[in-house]
Amino acid sequence: MKGEIAVMGIVLCVLFAGCVQQPEDETIKIGALLPLTGEVMIWGENTKNGMELALEEINKEGINGKEIEIIYEDSQCSPSKTSTSIQKLISVDRVNVVIGEICSSATLAAAPIAESNQVVLISPGSAADSISEAGDFIFRNYPKNMQITESVIEVLDNLGRNRIAIMYVNNDYGISLKENAEKIFAGEIAIAEAHDQKATDFRTTLAKVKEQNVDAVFLATYYTDGALILKQAKELNLDVLFVGPDVFDDPEVVKIAGNAADGIIFSTVKPGAGPAFTEFSSKYKNKYNKEPGFLADFGFDALNVIAEAMRQGNFEGEEIKNFLYDLKDYPGASNTITFDSKGDVANSALVIKTIKNGEIVLYEAD
Amino acid sequence: MIEAYILHLLILICIYAILAMSLNLITGYAGMLNLGHAAFFAIGAYTSTLLVMAGFPFWFAFLAAAGMAALFGVLLSIPALRLRGDFLAIATLGFGEIIRSILLNWTELTRGPLGIPGIPKPELFGFEFGALHWYFVLAFAVTVATYFILRKILAGNFGIVLKAIRESEPVSESLGKNVKLVKIQAFALGACFAGLAGSLFAHYITFIDPSSFTLAETILILLMVTLGGMSSLKGSIAGAIILILLPEPLRFIGLPSAMVGQLRQIIYAGLLLALILKRPKGLFGEKWFKGIVSEG
Amino acid sequence: MMAVEVKGVSKHFGGVKALDNVSFSLRQGKTLGLVGGNGSGKTTLLNVITKMVVSNKGEVWFNDERIDTMPAYKIARLGVGRIFQTGGIFNNMTVLENLLVAANAEREEAEAVLREVDLHEKIDDKAATLSGGQMRLLEFGRVMIRNDELILLDEPFAGVSEANTKKIERVVRKLQKQGKTMILIEHDSRRIKRLCDKIIELEKGKIIREAKA
Structure with a gap:
């Protein structure tokens, strides 16, 4: 009772x-x-x-x-x-x-x-x-993830890269980026490997990527794992172009990767310091x-x-x-906000940056 | 308009009442601590979702959800029942994590962490259970059916055999009871109803992803069973009612907005503690539960 | 016909030999008295027969069927029943439920059986409320409702009142008249003479004496 x-x-x-x-x-x-x-x-x-x-x-x-x-x-x-x-x-x-x-x-x-x-x-x-x-x-x-993917793919297209590898973090963000890339990238995706969000050792994957002889690697990651990948790639003498989304717009990347961070090109949909x-x-x-x-x-x-x-x-x-x-x-x-018909913020102008000598700078094509 | 909020809570209570009763069958009545119950919930949810979205009728997907969950109940218990007490519990925990991992990684089937949005509402004989009050009718009907079916089964010979097994497995064996088979049946039955709850959940929330089916979920259900009293179906329903409703009054107390989240958690935990301390056997518990601890 | 045949059964726990090459046979309808000091292996022998314990060596046959390879519940279903020394009753269940778990029977059948062991007035009481002797009688009730052919009794008279002892003996005699085969572990030598057809004495797991009662 x-x-x-x-x-x-x-x-x-x-x-x-x-x-x-x-x-x-x-x-x-x-x-x-x-x-x-x-x-x-x-x-x-x-x-x-x-x-x-x-x-x-x-x-x-x-x-x-x-x-x-x-x-x-x-x-x-x-x-x-x-x-x-x-x-x-x-x-x-x-x-x-x-x-x-x-x-x-x-x-x-x-x-x-x-x-x-x-x-x-x-x-x-x-x-x-x-x-x-x-x-x-x-x-x-x-x-949204598609916008981020599109911005990175645009960079790849601008630089004429046709054969890429994708290293992505195994959650909704990374998987979305990878699947979106598969949908919209016109070139060839030779290999796509997932890793756990908390992973710290990417050597096995990097070795596989090296074998594939790609002309760019799309890092669908966060800045911590991304920076570690850059560092370990350099240790393995993997000399290839790395591209990524705006998570790399962070001085922490250089702190973690040192001079291995030099050369990465990344896109930002978020203009940042306006x-x-x-x-x-x-x-x-x-x-x-x-x-x-x-x-x-x-x-x-x-x-x-x-x-x-x-x-x-x-x-x-x-x-x-x-x-x-x-x-x-x-x-x-x-961001400067205009909503498109789906209720998403329409893309603002793409800003492409790179890391040169440990500094984040605007990317200028040679 | 507040009826929408009340109906929503009632629907959740129904779903969790089914989950609590089904876990009670395995853990309370059959004495096997099952830390992987959320996996059966998940299997039911995903089975129902994938079938309906592939074009199968709801009634088929609903029953298939029960069937798939029961199948996995059998698949889990056959090897796991070689273990005793604590080790069995750990095996069930491992099973729960394996299922969640499969759901997370088999992206071709489940979309992994992206989850499956846009799950359609149930349709039976051309009637769509879209409106809240109709969904409540559906959920309530399933809950009542679950209660009466389980009560009947437990009142009969199966229930007596379970009681005997809880007291002494060797003596039960000496009376000709195939203890292992009975336990497998209990697991399958419990899993089956958890699968039904999964189907109801998926078609109500209309979005599922693996994050809804973690160990924390199993522990919540276990809490409902414990609070209500092991070996009491009514107790499991009461446990579901209490644990679903308990955090709600806290929304209406004006707490300083800076601390609102944390304060509510603390108060909720405090109330839970008070309830458990006051009635350690659970609200409807008949006797102190024994049997979870390793035998011998 | 030989109801029970035990052939060369050995069982050790750790370094201790509980049963050492035990062999005997028992005719159908006969009662075997099993005697010996504490730890001589009597209960272990019953445990091996019912598969509560797995032997290390040897065979057990029941009605020309080899049973030591079967699981315990299958052996029980062949008609082997047991009266335990302790813990044979389900305390938290009622007297009626204790019978119903033994055999899928109707309440009337259970009542009839309980009348035979003088427990029908306690049919809906919790088994825990029974005295030691009454619990023993309830176990006999189970054996009867199951119609077991072979009944293994582990000191059924230990710690039981005078009145209940008489009741239990009466029940044992009745079962013997019905042609049941029994193995009875017992200490009282006069009772053994009264109830058993033959005796086996165990010491440290070995049979040291086998004789007519």
């Missing part, structure tokens, strides 16, 4: 709590789905910091005299927890727009619920290509006493474009959606 009473008690608590939530009219509510705890909580925290920075400024003037209130839900990068969180944000908090999630799998779980409720979902951190097809109400201001970013960066340092971490600028921009939509009188999901599709060249900290 005691058991049944305990269960009833908890059920009643939840129902009561839910009913007691009075819709407040004094603030404009926006939902946020972020991994605030768990393995990737640093990304969630950074995004939140960026959003809070934007919020501060927005609420100085308010929107028609009202403040924006962000209701944060800790979705922990988990599809099922995300679905519960967004269901609560939509049906209990009655939000019309949700910023989130960071992990692609979580975003993909949230998308159908947002779509069927005509609530705008904008992800500041998900790169999976399939999100482009997730619905009309689904947006993201973070570059004036908007510099301004954002200094405001961030003022408020938080540290450099903006990964995704902080994306969170900042996501909230700002939503606030912009609201300033122009768009509060319903349908209205915000239309505004976003019409948005052109918004000067964001992370």
Whole structure:
């Protein structure tokens, strides 16, 4: 009997709590789905910091005299927890727009619920290509894997490389890059080898690559494993062109690889230090006493474009959606934002860089 | 509108109630600690998903999910049951990880870490279970069916034999019981229902990837079983209700936004601890469970 | 016909020889008394016959069928039953359930059997509430509901009250009248004379005496 009473008690608590939530009219509510705890909580925290920075400024003037209130839900990068969180944000908090999630799998779980409720979902951190097809109400201001792949392939094409090897990290990011490359690269992919995200020894793979006599190696990796690959390639006397995405735009690469990093060519879809970013960066340092971490600028921009939509009188999901599709060249900290018909940020100008004498510089063709 | 949120929670409760009951069958009633239960959940989810997306009707995919999971239940238990107690538990843990690894790496079949989005809602006799309340009806029906089927099986001879095996395997053998076969059957049956839960999960969330089927998931289900009381089907349902609902009231307490994530976790853990300490046998536990510890 | 034939069975645990080249045969319907000091190998012999323990050498035959190569449950299904020295009853199950696990029977059949061992009033009680002697009788109930042909009894009278001892002897006699074959481990020499047809004495795993009772 005691058991049944305990269960009833908890059920009643939840129902009561839910009913007691009075819709407040004094603030404009926006939902946020972020991994605030768990393995990737640093990304969630950074995004939140960026959003809070934007919020501060927005609420100085308010929107028609009202403040924006962000209701944060800790979705922990988990599809099922995300679905519960967004269901609560939509049906209990009655939000019309949700910023989130960071992990692609979580975003993909949230998308159908947002779509069927005509609530705008904008992800500041998900790169999976399939999100482009997730619905009309689904947006993201973070570059998707296909865009990253296209930028690297463009470099390869520009340099006339026809026979390449791919070394990729064995997760959704690396696998997407590799599969996308297989789809769009006109030349030959002689060999494609996966490695674990935490791997540190790539000699076996590099030996295989050496045998293949390719004219370039596409590194679909992060900067740590990428830098180690460069280092070990040099040790094995593997003299070939390495190309990669913008993860290599990081001084850590030279720290790890030393002079083996020289010669790598990489593309960036994210222009990085434009004036908007510099301004954002200094405001961030003022408020938080540290450099903006990964995704902080994306969170900042996501909230700002939503606030912009609201300033122009768009509060319903349908209205915000239309505004976003019409948005052109918004000067964001992370990027100049124009959304394409799929809700992704259209490619900004490609910037190609290289490492020369231990320095990251713009690439100039000889 | 709040009904959408409530219905969502109820659907999750149904899915986890089925998972908890099915794990209870293996671990509570048959006395085998199974740390790989999420693998059966995963096999059910992926089987159902792949079949429906290949054009098979939902009812077929649903039953196939149960069948595939049961098959793997047998495949796991045949070698694993040579081991006793703790070693059996470790074998099941290994199995769980192997399945997850296969799902992660067999990208041609499962898309690996990219997961499978866009899973269609179930369709039966031309009717689509798209709306939340209809999905709840479906999930609830499966849960009720699971409860009554398991109750019937356990009330009969099978249940008595399981009880005997829990108390003493050698004496059970001396009474003509093929203990190994009975255990394999228990595993297969438990796996079968976990597979059904997997199908319900996949078609509800409409996106699956290996990250939803980790050891942490098994431990959550095990927690539901323990909290509710081993060897009590009603207890497993209660455990599912409590653990799904427990974090929810915390969303409504105004916690300082800087610490909201961490504070909720701490409070949740605290409540869980309090519950376990207050009722160590579980809410519906009849007696202190013995049998998990190595025999002899 | 020879119901039981044990041929050259040896079993050692570590360095200790529990059974050393034990051979004997037992006619159907006869009762064998197994005697010997502590650790002489009596219980081990029963364990080998029922496959609770695997012998190192030798063969065991039951009704002209070799059983030492079979798994324990198969041997039990051939009609070999056992009364254990300790722990033979499932304490957390009811008296009725203890019988039903032995044979797929209806409640009426179980009631009838329980009447024969004088336990029908406790049919729905937890087995743990029974006295030592009652538990023994319940084990006999199991043997009866299974209709076992060969019954191995490991000191069924040890620690049992006067009243229950009489009941147990009555049951043993009844089973003997039904033509069951039995192996009885027992210390009381008068009881052995009363109940057994022949005797085997073990010492340190070896048969040192085989005689008519």
